[in-house]
Amino acid sequence: MHSHLLAGLDDGVQTLDEAVALVRQLSDAGYTKIVTTPHIISGLYHNHADTILPALDKLRARLEQEGIKVELEAAAEYMLDDYFEGLLADGEPLLKISNKYLLTEFSFVSMPFNYREIFFNLKMAGYEPILAHPERFRYLHDDFDVYRELHETGIHLQVNLLSLKGHYGRSIQKVATQLLEEKLVTFVGTDIHHQRHVDVLSSPRDAAVSALLAASGLKNHLL
Template sequence: MHNHLLPGVDDGIQDIDEALVCLRQLADWGIQHVVTTPHVSQDFHPNTSDQLREAGKLVQALIHTNELPLTFTVAAEYLTDELFDARLQQDDLLSFGTERFVLIETGWAALPRQLPNWLFQMQVKGYRPILAHPERYQYFRGHIDHLFYLRQQGCSMQLNLMSLVGRYGSEARRMAHTLIREGLVDFVSSDLHRARDLTHLEKVLQSADYHAACQLPLTVPTFV
């Protein structure tokens, strides 16, 4: 889970051929189920649920035509902004698994004051929130207690695997190690945006850090 494999809907994969390259590699690595999570944000990617489901049908057809041993789910990565608040009030969030997991991200400047309230509202509506790549937010560095608090409020944590090989800089890499050491990782994900990311992921899969992360009690969604 957590990748951007729907062509042309956000800053991820832009064409169907590149999507096929990525899906083939994921299948070769033994991945059996892919949950794609395109961006949804008010200012940059105001995708609707219906638009993303339609785009997902193209990828489903691609998987079927090429006989890839993959199943595929369309979810989303929601920026916690006014559009997210509106979609939440409308009970219109794309989730995955029978548990109804929903991936959220915050802005880079500051942690939203409304986040604890949003987490509460999500759970009241039956969603299970996951915070995307907390190792990348500068405002959590040196304040890991904030992550423990959010986790106590019912928010799971998702680590970008490419952080472990410095894809997002040395500070994110150090924070990723801290999250693993403190057991603050519930999901590990690729955050795959383009085919060239596959090289970084290959390095991750061969690293001791990856195996350390996999020793944690990670959450496994249930798919019917």
């Protein structure tokens, strides 16, 4: 869950051929189900069901043609910005994972000052919020209680497998590991945008990381 594999919709994969190539590698590596999640960010990527679902159909058709047997679903990764608050206030139907989860992210600069209110409104509207890659928000690294608070208030934290590989640097890897050790994490995701990410993910996984993932009570298998 969590990837950017629909061609041309965001800063992820740009062509259908590239998408097919990446999904083929994931399938060969043992992935059986992929939930892809284009960005929705104010002023940058104005995706919605009308852009995402036709792109999903296109990629599914190509995978079928090529005989690549992977279950492919799509939702979105919603930046919690003014545009998102507008969608929520207007009662717009949002794109869910497994018919209940909503994948959200904070800006890399700062978290929304009213994040508690946004998550509360989301829950009242019937969604179970997931916060993508909390370990990548460096402004939280010295404020671990925020992670604990999010977890305790029912916000599912989703760590990137790329973070555990050290792809974004040592401090992010360390925080990702600590989040797992404290059992604050519900899901792991790939957050694949391009070939380099697949290459990093395909490198052998540290035995200690595998053991940590196995002991973390992750719920990916329920999606």
